[in-house]
Amino acid sequence: MFTGADQNAAPWVVDLAPMLGDNSFQQMLNNFHVRVPATVPVPLTVDVPKTLRPGKLRPLAIWGAWASIGAAVLTGIGALLTLAAARGRGKALTSLGVSALLVGAGGWAAIEVARRYVNDALNHTTGDIRQIADAMVGHGEGSMHQWLNLTLAAGGVLVVFGAFVAMLGSLREA
Numbered sequence: 001m002f003t004g005a006d007q008n009a010a011p012w013v014v015d016l017a018p019m020l021g022d023n024s025f026q027q028m029l030n031n032f033h034v035r036v037p038a039t040v041p042v043p044l045t046v047d048v049p050k051t052l053r054p055g056k057l058r059p060l061a062i063w064g065a066w067a068s069i070g071a072a073v074l075t076g077i078g079a080l081l082t083l084a085a086a087r088g089r090g091k092a093l094t095s096l097g098v099s100a101l102l103v104g105a106g107g108w109a110a111i112e113v114a115r116r117y118v119n120d121a122l123n124h125t126t127g128d129i130r131q132i133a134d135a136m137v138g139h140g141e142g143s144m145h146q147w148l149n150l151t152l153a154a155g156g157v158l159v160v161f162g163a164f165v166a167m168l169g170s171l172r173e174a
Contacts, residue, residue: 016040090166097158104152111144 019025020036029036079096086092118137125133 013041013043090162090169093162097155100155104148107148
C-alpha cells in the first residue's frame with residue numbers, strides 16, 4: 001500500500017483444485033459423476049476497494065518524512081530564536097528543557113490513553129487481520145516510545161545544562 005501502484009495487477013485469485021482433490025471431496029464428486037479440472041480459479045476480489053489498492057498510501061510515505069523533518073527544523077529555529085531573545089540564557093535553556101520534558105510526558109500519556117481505543121478497535125477484528133494490525137500498531141507505538149524517550153532525555157540534559165549555565169552566569173555577576 002506504500003509502494004507504487006501496479007496498473008496491470010490481476011484480481012486476487014484462489015485455486016480450489018487442490019482442496020477438491022482431497023479424498024473426502026473426491027468420493028462425493030464421484031457420486032455425482034463430476035470431474036475436477038486441473039485448476040479451479042476463484043477470484044476473491046473482482047473489484048478491490050479504492051482504500052486497499054496498491055499505492056494508495058504512497059503520498060503519506062513520501063510527505064510524512066518531509067513533514068517530520070520540517071517540524072524538527074522549525075522546532076530548532078524556534079529554540080534558537082528563544083535563546084537569542086532571552087536575557088538569561090541559562091533560564092531559557094532550562095525552560096526549553098522543561099518544555100521538552102512536558103512534550104515527552106504528554107506523548108507517553110497520550111499513547112497510554114489511545115491504547116485503550118486502539119485495542120477496542122482491534123477487538124472487532126479476527127484472525128490474520130488482527131495479527132497484522134496488532135503488529136503494525138505495536139511497531140508504531142514502539143517507534144513513538146523511542147522518540148519520546150529521546151525527547152525526555154534531551155529535556156533532562158537541557159534542564160541540567162541550563163541550570164549549570166544559570167549558575168555560572170550568577171557567579172559571573174557576583
